[in-house]
Amino acid sequence: MTEALAAALAAEEAAIYAYGLIGVRLTARAEVTAARAAELEHRERRDWLINQIAALKSSSGPLPAGYTLPFPVTDRDSALDLAIKIEDGVAQSWRPVLGVTENDDRTTALAALTDAAVRAVRWRRLNAVAPLTMAFPGRAG
Amino acid sequence: MVLTGAVRMSEVGHTRRWVLGAGLMLTGGLAGCGSDADSPTPVDALQPLLDEALTLAIAYDRAILSLPDLATRLSPLAADHRAHAAELATLIGRTTPTSASASSPASAMSAGATADEVIAAFQTAEQSAAKNAVAACRATTALRAGTVGSIAACRATHVEALR
Numbered sequence: 001m002t003e004a005l006a007a008a009l010a011a012e013e014a015a016i017y018a019y020g021l022i023g024v025r026l027t028a029r030a031e032v033t034a035a036r037a038a039e040l041e042h043r044e045r046r047d048w049l050i051n052q053i054a055a056l057k058s059s060s061g062p063l064p065a066g067y068t069l070p071f072p073v074t075d076r077d078s079a080l081d082l083a084i085k086i087e088d089g090v091a092q093s094w095r096p097v098l099g100v101t102e103n104d105d106r107t108t109a110l111a112a113l114t115d116a117a118v119r120a121v122r123w124r125r126l127n128a129v130a131p132l133t134m135a136f137p138g139r140a141g
Numbered sequence: 142m143v144l145t146g147a148v149r150m151s152e153v154g155h156t157r158r159w160v161l162g163a164g165l166m167l168t169g170g171l172a173g174c175g176s177d178a179d180s181p182t183p184v185d186a187l188q189p190l191l192d193e194a195l196t197l198a199i200a201y202d203r204a205i206l207s208l209p210d211l212a213t214r215l216s217p218l219a220a221d222h223r224a225h226a227a228e229l230a231t232l233i234g235r236t237t238p239t240s241a242s243a244s245s246p247a248s249a250m251s252a253g254a255t256a257d258e259v260i261a262a263f264q265t266a267e268q269s270a271a272k273n274a275v276a277a278c279r280a281t282t283a284l285r286a287g288t289v290g291s292i293a294a295c296r297a298t299h300v301e302a303l304r
Binding site: 131135 | 221224225283290292293
């Protein structure tokens with residue numbers, strides 16, 4: 001269980017880092033607001049995961065010293081592409097949590113997966129990426 | 142299961158909500174009855190989710206036939222539901238039914254509905270379907286939770302895609 005939670009935590013930490021970069025490349029007020037809201041949601045999910053891991057009397061391991069971006073983020077389009085990639089990755093990290101949780105905790109994990117998938121759709125729409133949806137959000141490949 | 146806003150249908154005098162709801166209930170009911178009659182095996186807990194996926198896929202197909210301008214927008218959503226049906230059939234251990242139900246909801250929507258009305262009806266249907274999938278994910282086994290969760294998330298993304 002801890003392994004799945006730790007992987008989700010790592011993805012949420014990466015998302016928080018990424019949105020710091022994404023935000024500075026966006027200029028439209030609605031996009032900046034959406035990026036800030038997304039970052040806040042990722043912080044809330046991170047805190048929930050930290051509490052869950054602490055309750056298991058376990059450790060998530062050290063955070064990486066830095067992150068390597070999958071591509072340079074130099075403008076709005078690349079910032080939106082990164083947002084899509086980040087949210088898809090976060091969704092993937094939460095899916096294994098579903099199988100190791102039950103009841104309210106599973107519902108929380110599903111909400112995290114779903115929220116990431118919905119944000120990815122919004123970013124795809126803003127960057128004119130089609131199709132907007134995928135059949136199995138959170139499934140790798 | 143409430144699926145749509147209440148838009149009056151001129152010829153038949155029923156609201157679209159009524160027709161859509163009846164269509165889905167009939168489809169689910171028939172699936173359950175058929176299983177009970179043909180086999181002593183109990184209906185799998187995910188069978189209603191499979192039935193709902195097929196019904197929605199068929200509804201999208203029929204809406205596209207009626208309003209071809211919506212094809213680009215709706216076809217990917219239909220394909221998602223078909224993928225869900227196939228995956229669920231594998232999980233359940235059954236063959237995916239391929240025939241269209243005469244009572245599927247888009248046959249009602251094609252009766253003079255505008256594109257905006259059809260989109261609004263599908264938004265409501267997807268919201269309801271997403272709630273059903275969330276409940277199914279909460280109740281299912283650890284082994285199935287990932288797949289059912291992805292289906293729930295996908296249905297939620299459909300609501301967003303239809304905005």
